[in-house]
Structure formats: structure tokens, C-alpha cells
Amino acid sequence: MNLQFVFMQLFNGLILGSLYVLLALGLSIIFGMLGIINFAHGAFFMLGAYAAYTITSYIIPDYWLALISVPILMAAFGSLCEIVLFRRLYDLPPLYIMLLTFGLMLVLQDAARLVFGSMGVPFGTPKSLTGMVNLGFMYYPSYRLFLIAVTSCAAFAVWLFLSKTKLGCIIRAGTDNPKMLEALGINISRTMTLVVGLGTGLAGLAGVLAAPIQNVRPLMGMDLLVDCFVVVVIGGMGSLGGSVVGGLIVGQIIAIGVMVWPPMANTLIYLFMAAFLLVRPRGLFGRESFHE
Amino acid sequence: MPRSQFLTLVTFFGLALVFPLVAPYEALATEILIFALLAMSYDLVLGYGGMLSFGHAAFFGIGAYTTGILLIRVFPSVPVALTGAICVSGLAAAFVGYASIRRHGIYFTMVTLAFAQMFYFIAFKWTGLTGGDDGLQGVPRPNIGPIDIHPEINLYYFILALVIVSMFIIVRVVNSPLGATLQALRENRNRAMSVGYNVDRFKLVAFVISGCFAGLAGGLYALLLNMVPLGSLHWTTSGEVVVMNITGGMATLFGPVVGAVSIILLRDIISNYTDAWSLFMGLIFMMAVFGFRDGIVGFFQNKIMPTAAKFLGQVFPKKH
8 A cells, every 4th residue: 555545545535524524514503503403414415416417517517606506506495495394393392303304305315316317417527627736745636625625615614604793693592592592582583594594505515516526316415414424423413613523534534444444434434433422422522411 | 901902903913814815915915014013113212212213224124134144044944033133133222222322312313323324334345245235135935844934925924923922012011111111201301310210221121122123024024025125224214114103103002003004005006106206205204294293093093083082972972
């Protein structure tokens, strides 16, 4: 095993980790506010990739347009789901809204299969980002470096939004105590819509970014989703820092697993999670008895 | 066992005896029986224990693979294979349960799901043992003593006997002090703890019992199909079991059975017309959550029965 290959794998782990970070951030924000696991999150990711495909191959063949419009479209779609579906179930135990998102996942996936076929669609690397970059110690595809850069910016923007703006402050307060927020006269239902929109937008962004490097197919989100659950369990639910660190850790575990023992690469993260839970049940940055 | 539950069990048995005669085909009737058992085993966890596990497919799948592997590789005996399935699934449930029950609510769901996914990947990658993506092919159906279970109808009655015995045991468990404690934990965890119950241990016991029956259901599924599909381990199977519980009615004992019958029949009917079963399944899921939260059995108990009782009361007023 030469050093070049090791670096290559570590960078690929970083790519995978970036996607995990984006998805886990969305999951975590939605979880913090609604107290549910959004099973439809993987389907939102998949829809984002298909939306990018539709835009670039049928409307305007411009990746940059897709990169900007798809997250906005998906955010709108997520908000719509919140208004039409989720909102009706807030008074019930969280079990029901969780099952609703599971049903939504099945519907969206099968609808995508019926429309686009189960085999997946081709999606090339955008023209302006083809080629390799010389990093000094190795060559690496420039699109992949671009992906890492965009993810870092997005994660930073989310952090900035949640910690420095007034709206972000309201969202964080809502995560801790929605009832108190309502008592203070803040329109909590609009905040909920916004939060689901934000999370879905992030999933959509992950979808556009993943489209050129993954096969765009109906089930692409489903397998990634369970890995993201591992990410948030390791990072600690509802913690943004946990999502970032957890995502990077899980990405690296898979990359290293591929080097060491390829068939077990995916299994390793579950074993790691099991071991981790025994030592620190609440996750890296999770708070004790938060939303239990 | 309360009289009403005993009567329901007897009614179920009576209906099940003649069911293959009216079912579209015998294998479908058998499949319904198997999923009825699986759904009822899950009711112990969700309905009575209040634990939304998304990993029940693991125990079902592990039971199926254990049965298949034992029959193919080790010893062609159905009782041995099924006993093995129950034991191995129970062990797996003990392992998953031990690691996940210390977390509650959402965390519990995610951890069970992640463990189930782990088993899925192991079965997917360990091609030499499990056949990987193609599933485990060629599971035989050897005779059990003098009984030949090759004809579908014989297999049906053999499985019916096992399912009835299992259901009887599950009903006994639910009515035992353990079942009562579980319900107490579900309703008010803190109070149960302050009374002095070791909450986690009770939950674990229920989880393991449930895993054993799920494993038995899996073993029977391997016998029915003569193979084990990899999909039996996938987490969508767990979702299907959850929806059987919700549509039938949680914590009503026979609700999940009704749910399993409805879902499997519906799948059979819909798949005659379209392959978009998943889409319909998702819609059923969403409708169940929106409009049918008590499930079919709950609907009868809470809406139809009181109305009927009221109506009967008006027609035949009680004499004072």
C-alpha cells in the first residue's frame, strides 16, 4: 500500500464526510426543533440530485444554476411538507410524525423510480470543474476539492446563521424550550416551517453536490440516511458541532475501512457506534436527557 | 387469560383453519400467517413496551438465515433448524437490546436501526455463507418425522400449529406480571422506577422474547420460500412491520394480526396491477398516521362497539 493511495483514501473519506456533514446538519436542526427523526431526509437528498439532473439536462445545462436553485427549490418543498403534512401532527406523540416521514420517504422514492427509472441517470462532472489539481504530494480531481470547499462554506454559514442572527437565536431557543418561546409571543409555527425548509435545503444542496460523483438513482439517499443516523448518534443529537465532527469521523472510518478490510467497511461504523455508545451513550457533544 | 382474548384466539384458529380454502393461493395464506406472528411479536416491543424499534427485520432475517444455513449445511431437520433460529435471534436481540435500551425515544429507534443495518451489511458481504445479494438459495423442506411438508397445504397447517402455540405464549406473556409491568413502564417510566422496578431489565426481557418469536417467523419464512431473500433483513421490512401494527392497532394483541392480514392481502392485490407497491405502502403509512391512529381493531373497539352497544341499549332497554 503506497502513500499516494493512503492520501487518496483519506481525501475520499473527507468527501464522504462532507456529504454526511451536510445531511447530518439538516437532520440535527430538524430534530432539535421537532424532536423527530426525519426518515424522509434521504429522499430529500435524492430529490435534490434528480432536480439538478432535470435542470441541467432539460432546462438550462448549467451546473452553477442548479447549485444555486436546487437548495432553494428543496427548501420550498420542505416548507410545503411542513405546512401540509407535519403541522397536523405536532400535538401527538413524536412517533406518528416520524412514521409519516417514513411513509413520505417510500412515496418519494417510488415516485422517482416511476418517473426516472430504477437504473439511475448519468450525471457528468460540470465542465468548468473537470481536471485534476496538483496538491504537491498528489493529484486530486478539482470537482472533489470544490465539494469540500462548498461544504465548509455551507457549514460555516449555518453556524453563523444560528449563532449570530436573531432568527437563529429564536431557533436555538425553540430547540431548548418551544413552549417558553410561544409564551414570549414568537410565532413558533412559522419558525418550524423555516427550520424544516432549512434542513431540506441542506439535503438538497448535498444532493446537487453528490450528483456528479455518485450514481443518481432512487435509492441513493436511503443507504446514506442510516449512516447519517450513526453520525448524529456519535456526534450527539441536536448538536451542530457534533454533526460536523461525527460526519468527518464516520467518513474517515469508511475510507480507512476500505483500505484495511474492504468488505467490512460499512459494518465498521456500526461496530464503532456500538462501542462508542457503551462508553458515552449521549454522543460526543450531546446533552444528557435531551429530547428523550 | 381473559375470556375475551381466549375467544379471539379460538376465533382466529377457526378462521385460519379454513383460510387456505378461500385465499387466492395457499402460499399467500402461509405468508399471512408468518407475518401475523412477526407483527404480534413486534407488538410486545412497540405496543406494550412503548419502544419504537426500527430493527425488527434483523431478528426476522437472522432467524431465516439461521434456519436456511442449518438446513443446508448442518443437519436437515426442521425442529433443530427452527430451535436454532429462535436461539440465535434471541441472542442477537439480547445483544442489540443491551446496547440500545439504555437509550430512549428517538435514540433507541436510531440505534436499533443502525444495528439492523449492520446485520444487513454482514449478510450482504459474507457471500460464502449467505449468498449475498442473491439471497440464500435452495433451502430444503425435509420431512418432520412422518409428516411431509412439501405440499403447500401441509406446510400451512404445520405453520399454523406453531403460530397458534406462539400466539398462546405471547398472550400469556402479555397477561403475566411481566406484561403488566411493561405497560406500567410505558405509561409512566418515572413512577415505575420509583416503585423500584428495574426498567431496563424488563424492557430487555420483552425485547428478547419478541426477538425469539420474530426469529421463529423468519425460520418459517425460509421454509415457505425455499430461500432467504436479502430483503428480509432490510430496514424497509422493519417499517412494514411497524405499519402492520399501526394499521391493525397497537397494544390490542390481535390488532397486529389484522394489520398483517390486511397489508399482505393488499400487497397481493395491488401487485397484480402495478409494481409500485412501495408507493402505495407509503400512502397507506401516511393515511394510517393521519386518519386511523387507533388501527382497525381500535376503530372497532372505540367507535363501532360503543355505537352498537348504544343502539342495542335503545332497542332493548335494560329492565330496572
